[in-house]
Amino acid sequence: MSVPRARVLMYHGVDRVSAARDPYGMFVSPAAFRRQMECLLEAGYVPVSEDDYLAAVHGARLQRKAVLVTFDDGYLGVGEHAAPVLRELGVPSVLYVPADRIGGTSDWLEERHRHRLMDAADLREVAAAGMTIGAHAADHRDLRGLADAELTVQTRQAREHLEGVVGAPVRSFAFPYGHHDERARAAVRAAGLEAGFGIWDAADELAIGRVDVNATDTLRTFRLKLRRFYPALRRATDPVPSLRRRAHDLLGRAPRETPDGRGAEVGSR
Template sequence: MKNAPIVLMYHGIDNVDSAHDAENLFVPVNAFHQQMEYLKRSGYRILSENEYLDWLNGRPLDGKSILLTFDDGYTSVLQNAAPILGKLRMPGICYVCPGLLGGRSTWMEPASWHELMDAAGLTEIANAGLTLGIHGHDHTSMQSLSFQDLTKHTGDARALLEERVGVRAQTLAYPYGQHSPKSRQAVSSAGFECAFAIYETAGRWALPRVDINSVDTPRTFRLKLKSIYPTARRAMSVAPPVRRAAHKLVGLAKR
């Protein structure tokens, strides 16, 4: 689609050593600040959730645009990302697990457990300008669940967030980016406006995002902003010849 926004997927924003960040999910604070400054300097329009939904529903966008998303609901997003975003007047969406508020990321290996925002923290981050979305009830993969179990991770999770924080979520991001026809139907039936995956996409109910992680350099960050990147990234998982062609394609992008 013409002028489609790029949706960036972050997790934590903190200075965490590799021993406590096995999946490279925590972008260093200074690197995140530099990335946001680059977006602003380069003329990207940072969309709110409602602006993104307006585009999804047919309203055209001019120029380059970005939607910022943050998965899991780490306290570091409130402590480190929100002040930077507030200073630069950039909105975003924080996807949280209502069943784990105030807990830790126990779906990871113990060395990589990190604190999650509680209800007060989510209220504070919402007041700071970030929208709240659903990331399942407790970060369980939604790929193979029954319709009954999917209700817990979609409509019930949204109701719990509204009860605890007073915010009604409009959108959902699948834990691990994993989804299925059944889970997509469950999200649609629960009344969400759309859902985000990562690279394995399926229309409105599994929209693409680009992951930004702790090992991204300024150059790889810029490459990930190219419209060719999601297609190239998907191709890399298909077959060695396609991977080589995709690497070449990405390498031709301007620095």
């Protein structure tokens, strides 16, 4: 097995959320998300399904400029705002869900920054609309250093729980926080999952790198993140985050929503 040569995008929420409620910049506005998906298609990128991507993990070839769109956590706004856009534009996607938090909130965050997650009916609805469901552990716990029994809960049992909810096979996994180690990756394989996704700490087909898209991205920074060299550039600036922040400032940052929800929408630059 191998890691396909395709860009993998990672979103979290799609909704109108103020910076005060979303200090980590996880929520892309609905208008910005639509423009980003339109930008993908206009630039000639070819969105692929999980089936296509996993076939490539097993040796099949993907189209040039293939891109896989993924979401982590299962926020309500993804179903309300992102799923209709994806269906309209014909863009497949994968939604990674912490199995034991279905219908709950993102309780791994500070209480004032938590947001509601889809319930079982919501997940079945977006799955019927074409969004594939993947596993995001059981309770969004960092899997590094866990005992074998707990790793089984977070991988195999999480997969089985999700399959019971959506009535379809769950074939891939996304590591909470993007964190993984050798034992965590082995547990994903032992759970019968065909691929795993991290973020920047890519390893192999069980920890494939993804590029995060967040609330501060303009179309200019979004286009930059689509470039093949971007992950290497991002890793190179890890030791000097202030340099990365200055570069982002030069490229521009999208305005954030104000607390009353009437803030400026993301610009087009």
